[in-house]
Amino acid sequence: MPVKIAPKDIKLGYAIKLPVGWMKHPFLTNKLVVESLQQIRIIQSLELDYVYFYPERSSVVADTAMNTMDSPMAQNIDDLQRRTEMQQDKEQRIEQAKAHRRELQKTEKAFAQSMAQVRNLMTKVQGRPLNAIEDASQLISNLADTILSEDALVLHLISQAGKEQESMYFHVLNVSILAMMLAKNLNYSADEVKWTGLGAMFHDIGKLKIPSQILRKTTALSAPELNFLKLHPKLGLDLLGLTQQFPAQAKAIVEQHHEYLDGSGYPAALKAGQINKLARIVAVVNEFDNLCHPLDMSQARSPHHALSLMYKTMKGKLGDLEMKVMIKMMGIYPPGTVVLLSDKRVGIVMAVNSDSMLYPDVLIYDADVPRLEAAIVTLAANKLSVEKVVKPKALPPEVFAYLNPRAQVSYFVQQKN
Template sequence: MSSLKITPDQIKLGYAIKLPSGWLKHPFLSSSLTIENAQQIQIIQSLGLDYVYFYPEKSKQIQSDILQCPDDEDINFNCQLSEAQARLQQDKMKRIEQAKAHRRDLQKTEKAFQHSLNQVKSLMKLLGSRPLNAISEADQLIGLLTDNIVNAQSLVLHLMSGSSKEQENLYYHALNVSILSMMLAKNLDYSAENIKIAGIGALFHDVGKLKIPTQILRKTTPLTAPEANLLKLHTRFGTELVSLADNFPLEASVILEQHHEHIDGSGYPKGLSNQQIHPLARLVAVVNAFDNLCHPSDGSKGRSPHHALSHLYRSMKGKLGEQEMKMLIRMMGVYPPGTLVMLNDNRVAMVMSVNSEHLLLPNVMIYDPDVPRLEAPVITLEADKLMISKVIMPSALPEQVVEYLNPRAQVSYYVQGKP
């Protein structure tokens, strides 16, 4: 989009402009803005800029009388102008502090996530040789997560950075499905004991795939009938593996066996339907299907979390539990972490975390080419002020915007409890 250089005294109401100074050198939340009042003009003129960028195509006509600005010597007006500028600056600094606090929370959560992921890798490798030790480690990990989820008044679901290593996909998937299953169980009012069982079952639900050849697991073209039948055996292989440990909960073992059963009887391995399927297995089945839509074997076909939820409800209605699907959508929010969005001020952002108490007002990282990516504003949206107007596909954005926001190929989640 073409722009013109104009002097600050040429600015008029409705003009879409961009300030050429750094983000910290002016009191506005963004270097790009549309002029809505005389006060904004006066503040810009007080910045000592030689010029601003003017975007005619983005500007709008505002019906008003000829703008009459008081002389610079008008003390009362200057006092009002200084107060307005101070308020803008104060609001901006508040948002900067909020962004820093969010990043500290995120770093703390990232550290906890990596610790949990390392535990998952370790216990999965132990399962074949020392199953008792593996189950004990899993029990401790899931126990801590359960306490966190059960005791918090509200939960913040964070987007975590993922790995590009294919061999680690199983670990990310296991931890993802486990965390989301426990959150879903809490939202469905399950007891703490059942939340923990859901977590353990979900953590090991695909462990049988360790016995499936990697060329089948990584195959991006349709499986042959023999290959598909072998893959389906992972539910049996999984239950056989955990049966080596007498400390593995029986109800959690049922999750391993039944997480691919459908309520219409079209699933496997036994073609169970409706109430024949254990409630916790129905719950894990929904979360598993969601995460598989985000991370299929052919990575190029992966859906964003927002579109995965939409597709899940449309395509799996009548196959997966409707109550569980609706609650998952409600829990993840209209804009799950990892979703690219357009804000009502036309800025592009990525949802970073969602608070269970304010699902429509998530924390977002805003694209601003004038701010280094590591210092990109991460702000909490506000009702009636800064809000999401629509969801955007990565393919609809310029390459530099996608690189800046870096939507994850591996969408991983971790939960933080808020007392």
């Protein structure tokens, strides 16, 4: 528990918190560990009545005498110059954060538009399948053009919880984007990337023919219910058979996305050499997204732990190369991962730059800042690093609510500026 102390009593090594608004001091955060005599003097120049002191986080450095070889006037000039530099640096970082938020808002707007298209085409597929496929082809083509760009990509976390009945739409858009990225990273052709996206968009279309009470059941399915659910690849093919416009290469994905390399999948218990290579891609991505968004959300895995679990438990069932490339593509800290930073702050990964995987963009928890105004920092630019991954269940309730790691984990891509 913190205690109040006068600024004159601050010593090197003290962990403190400044009891003023973030904009009323030049430091990057209200909380800091005092590392220099100059920091102490700058804090004292703020004319605060007290600061909060955290004994358990402090390690007092022996001699903290304030006298130096410099004259008081020279010291004051040096302190003022340093305080001005800190304030300018802080204002620059605020502007960078605002620009980052504008980019994120632009990405979220594009995501919302794509979601609206997915909703629309899913309502068309039974009555007007040709129109639905044309709409999907255009959507996939636009997304593929971004993904196939030679520019580096930024993979964004879109923390927008959808309505329960729309979970399928979020799922198919997630799987389509990640599957196309995986196909690109496996060096497949532009046509193959687009077929992968189209097949992924319709991979669960057969579920439209499955009763909702089966799809939404959170307890174990009975044998007849499970057998009915396992029909959805065939039911999907039947729906797509209403038109001749759906490419055969993408149909294999709809038919085989639940097949496993060891023959334990369904509906045909195919083995490795019999499974279409694009279906293998979608099988990996589909498994990942289902681990992040199970029907029983209390069993949901963070993206980081979902990838780890897949690699440990699905060997022999999912393609080893596809899983390895997926892990490399998503980064060590995929969007949606909760992390402890080198400065001991906690945050959630919001975006991963494909050319700087170890230094993602992280939304920082700060009890003094409203979540909608929370800082999103680029680790490399701020000389920060990830110290470790934190399990969401280990977070204090207020931090969990702030970071909201169990929100709908959706992804969207944009070219890196």
